[in-house]
Every structure is written in C-alpha cells, then in structure tokens.
Amino acid sequence: MTKKHILIVDDELMILYSLQYVLKNTYDVTVAQGGKKAIDLIDKSEKPYDLIISDVSMPDVNGVNLYLYIEKHYPGLEKRVIFMTGGPTSVYLDDFFVNTTAVCLTKPFEFDALRKVIDECIASNEKES
Numbered sequence: 807m808t809k810k811h812i813l814i815v816d817d818e819l820m821i822l823y824s825l826q827y828v829l830k831n832t833y834d835v836t837v838a839q840g841g842k843k844a845i846d847l848i849d850k851s852e853k854p855y856d857l858i859i860s861d862v863s864m865p866d867v868n869g870v871n872l873y874l875y876i877e878k879h880y881p882g883l884e885k886r887v888i889f890m891t892g893g894p895t896s897v898y899l900d901d902f903f904v905n906t907t908a909v910c911l912t913k914p915f916e917f918d919a920l921r922k923v924i925d926e927c928i929a930s931n932e933k934e935s
C-alpha cells in the first residue's frame with residue numbers, strides 16, 4: 807500500500823519538524839514553512855497531496871487564504887485541509903469555520919488526536935471518490 811502524501815504548513819520550524827517526525831513512518835510527509843511556500847509546493851507537485859495540515863496564523867499567507875487559494879485552483883482539495891491554531895480566534899475566523907467543513911485542532915494537541923483526525927479525513931475523502 808502506498809503511503810498517503812501529506813503537506814504540513816506552519817511558520818514555526820519546531821512544529822513542522824515535530825509533526826514530520828511523528829508522522830513520517832505512516833505517511834509521505836512534506837513540510838512548508840509558511841503559506842507562500844505551501845502554494846509553491848502545491849503548484850509544482852507532480853503527485854497531488856492527499857491531505858494538507860495548516861496553521862491558521864502565519865505572517866505571509868495565512869491558513870484561510872491558503873484554503874481559499876486551494877478551493878479556487880484545486881477544487882475538491884479544500885475538503886482535505888485540517889487546520890491547527892494556537893491563538894485566539896476572531897469573528898472572521900469563527901465565521902470561516904462555521905461556513906466550511908474544515909476541522910481545526912487547537913495547539914497544543916495530542917499526536918493521537920491528530921492521527922485520528924487525519925485517518926477520519928482520509929477515509930471520508932476516499933469514500934467520496
């Protein structure tokens with residue numbers, strides 16, 4: 807069985823490398839430091855990503871704008887985005903999450919909780935395919 811291809815997006819290297827380390831035995835993991843790098847990787851990837859895990863708050867392109875880019879340029883892939891956030895939310899973010907099906911994990915989270923959400927997201931999208 808081929809490993810699922812996952813992109814992890816965060817502006818904090820420690821978080822990127824921690825998640826990569828925890829997930830690399832189960833998934834084919836690519837990391838992107840920031841939303842701009844993520845867009846570049848998504849645009850240039852020969853193999854489409856099965857899942858994207860993105861921080862919400864990043865200085866260059868935030869998670870919501872990354873999601874909107876994906877929704878516009880790669881229809882269907884937005885259903886395979888999982889968000890993570892460590893900061894307080896705003897009315898804008900609350901509205902965004904109410905109006906999408908995107909899952910958002912609050913940092914810090916248990917790695918087992920992340921694995922469960924990943925498995926559920928992948929299974930849900932395989933069911934729809």
